[in-house]
Amino acid sequence: MTLADQSFVAPPLVEDRAMIIRDHLRDAIVDRRLAPGTKLNEAEVGALFEVSRTVVRAALQALAFEGLVKTERNRGAFVANPTPEEARQVFASRRLIEPGLALAAAQRMTSGEIAAFRERLQHESELLNQRGPTARRAEIHASGDFHLLLAKVAGNAILLRFMEELIARSSLVIALYGNSGASSCGHGDHANILAALEQGDGERAGKLLLTHIDHIEADLDLRNTSNLPLRDALVTGAGKFQ
Amino acid sequence: MTLADQSFVAPPLVEDRAMIIRDHLRDAIVDRRLAPGTKLNEAEVGALFEVSRTVVRAALQALAFEGLVKTERNRGAFVANPTPEEARQVFASRRLIEPGLALAAAQRMTSGEIAAFRERLQHESELLNQRGPTARRAEIHASGDFHLLLAKVAGNAILLRFMEELIARSSLVIALYGNSGASSCGHGDHANILAALEQGDGERAGKLLLTHIDHIEADLDLRNTSNLPLRDALVTGAGKFQ
DNA sequence: ACCACAAGGATTGCATACAATTTTGGCGCA
DNA sequence: TGCGCCAAAATTGTATGCAATCCTTGTGGT
Structure with a gap:
């Protein structure tokens, strides 16, 4: 490998860290490494990517627009759990x-x-x-x-x-x-x-x-309402204890 | 007027100010009270609505997703100027x-x-x-x-x-x-x-x-490339001085 | 044992302070 | 006058602090 081989690297000289985090989270959600319903704690995500909550919030807002994340005021962001x-x-x-x-x-x-x-x-x-x-x-x-x-x-x-x-x-x-x-x-x-x-x-x-x-x-089984993660199972489903 | 008269106030107890500002801006853009290409200064908008830049940024990000606003890093947000x-x-x-x-x-x-x-x-x-x-x-x-x-x-x-x-x-x-x-x-x-x-x-x-x-x-005249606001006219158009 | 409720902790919403970048304005010089 | 360059001002990007809200948990009463 020569230097020329590396010269192609597109210069993202200025990176948009919020979009990078958004992309990583999206990959994780789509790959289901992040289970539906998982809480996306701002501080936690920020610590993982070594950025402040400000940047994380921008990424989460972007994912909320795409429907991959649901946000509830004063409660936080959760991986979408499509019905x-x-x-x-x-x-x-x-x-x-x-x-x-x-x-x-x-x-x-x-x-x-x-x-x-x-x-x-x-x-x-x-x-x-x-x-x-x-x-x-x-x-x-x-x-x-x-x-x-x-x-x-x-x-x-x-x-x-x-x-x-x-x-x-x-x-x-x-x-x-x-x-x-x-x-x-x-x-x-x-x-x-x-x-x-x-x-x-x-x-x-x-x-x-x-x-x-x-x-x-x-190939989908859309009747299946099980395997829902606790809270969401009870909140969205008409459970026995409502 | 009695106290009861006031009790009706619909409780938007918790309002999402960013979305309110987004809606106002969207109306203004769609009604063309804000001309395409207009710079949306964060501090200025914030002063108008009496909120901090934080919530203004959230509103602008939302409008950027809808394609009504274009943002350029380190330059700011501008009313979209569709080609x-x-x-x-x-x-x-x-x-x-x-x-x-x-x-x-x-x-x-x-x-x-x-x-x-x-x-x-x-x-x-x-x-x-x-x-x-x-x-x-x-x-x-x-x-x-x-x-x-x-x-x-x-x-x-x-x-x-x-x-x-x-x-x-x-x-x-x-x-x-x-x-x-x-x-x-x-x-x-x-x-x-x-x-x-x-x-x-x-x-x-x-x-x-x-x-x-x-x-x-x-009813549209899509040939018309004039009335573009300066900078955008030169940046997006193949002007004489490129 | 069960429920109501309150105090504490955790987390988000927002404002503000600071850093990075761009834009503006002026100054010198050809 | 016109051009290039540099410093100051303005603006955006990011981090952090504080207040508000929600959640947990423990406590007391029934």
Whole structure:
């Protein structure tokens, strides 16, 4: 390795520490290293990242906007614990938006972007052949990245941001309600969608996306209200002791 | 006046001052009382609302998330100055989402919600008969409210939030690029959409929404790159002195 | 044993103080 | 006059202190 190899380092000369912390927390939430309902103590998080509460609060506010964190006044911030109804709304939103993205993407996609898609798929299939919780987390991540790439190619920055939020929340929902049995969203779906996109058939890609989302949602058990962390189980659920 | 007269005071015992300031600023931006590009000085805003910079920063961060404010590190917050491309993306997003809302709304709409729609339309037509910039602002507001009501009736909280952002940005775009000539978005469109919804014909309502959005966008002059406030004109535009 | 309640501790909301950065204004010089 | 440079002023980024609120826990009464 030569010095030239390192010269590429993009100079984030001025870093926005709040956004860095936000990204770390988001990763942890989506990967479910932070369980839903977990209290995010400002001082504690600040100590972890070696910043003051001021910065932490900015990060938490950002995550609250994305729906990954719920804040209650004078009580603090908690990792979101999406209800089945919220989960349904997430997927309903995706059903509405993603076919439109496919239409736009099919028209605009360049050969370079096709290559990027292929690389993604390759990465996914590698993860599929691995076992263990780490691989499964990476798999959920990778699956989301496919949809995010679709949104990027579609070329609408607003919809891309919406999709970023929806994908993050989807990952949380899958981690919460997913029947690990069926492993996860079918990898084959993505390949078929890409094929349609390559042929410029955005409409078919959109229909495939719809069934793909159906597959994902079918793998969820949205009846399940258990495994809720104590307090939230009693507060949000209609428990025996209310 | 007796003591009892005062007892009614609705207890916003704990108010979130940051959100109040956010709402005020948003209204001012959407009504264009704050011109695009205007610098939002933290201390200045804080003095106006009699709060510290801390809460002002929270409000500004919230508006930045909605795309109504752009922040630059160490430089401050500025009222968003949407480019024609951003404007197009706003309306493209609405074209994608609103027909889906119409479908859902047509199925779920109650008689009470129909009445609310009628009331909205009544309000709109009253504003149409008035002249002057104040009435025009209120008209843009009211027109947006129609679409927000549609989103509420559709019953998806996530899409409602997306629409809130899109409507706010639309209002800003209309204020920026609107040819006041054609007054504004046709009021008749809304009546037709409501009629379709009442008949439960969500599909037709969706199609009418699409042409309605076409009408709105057709009334814009997105070629216009003038009236940009100095700095932004030079930074974002490919000026002579780059 | 159970409940009500109060004191203490912990945590958040907000204001303020200080550091880092940018902008402004002026001064010298060509 | 016009340009470049530097110091002062202004503004934002961050840390910290204090007040308000909530939660816990222990205590007394029934």
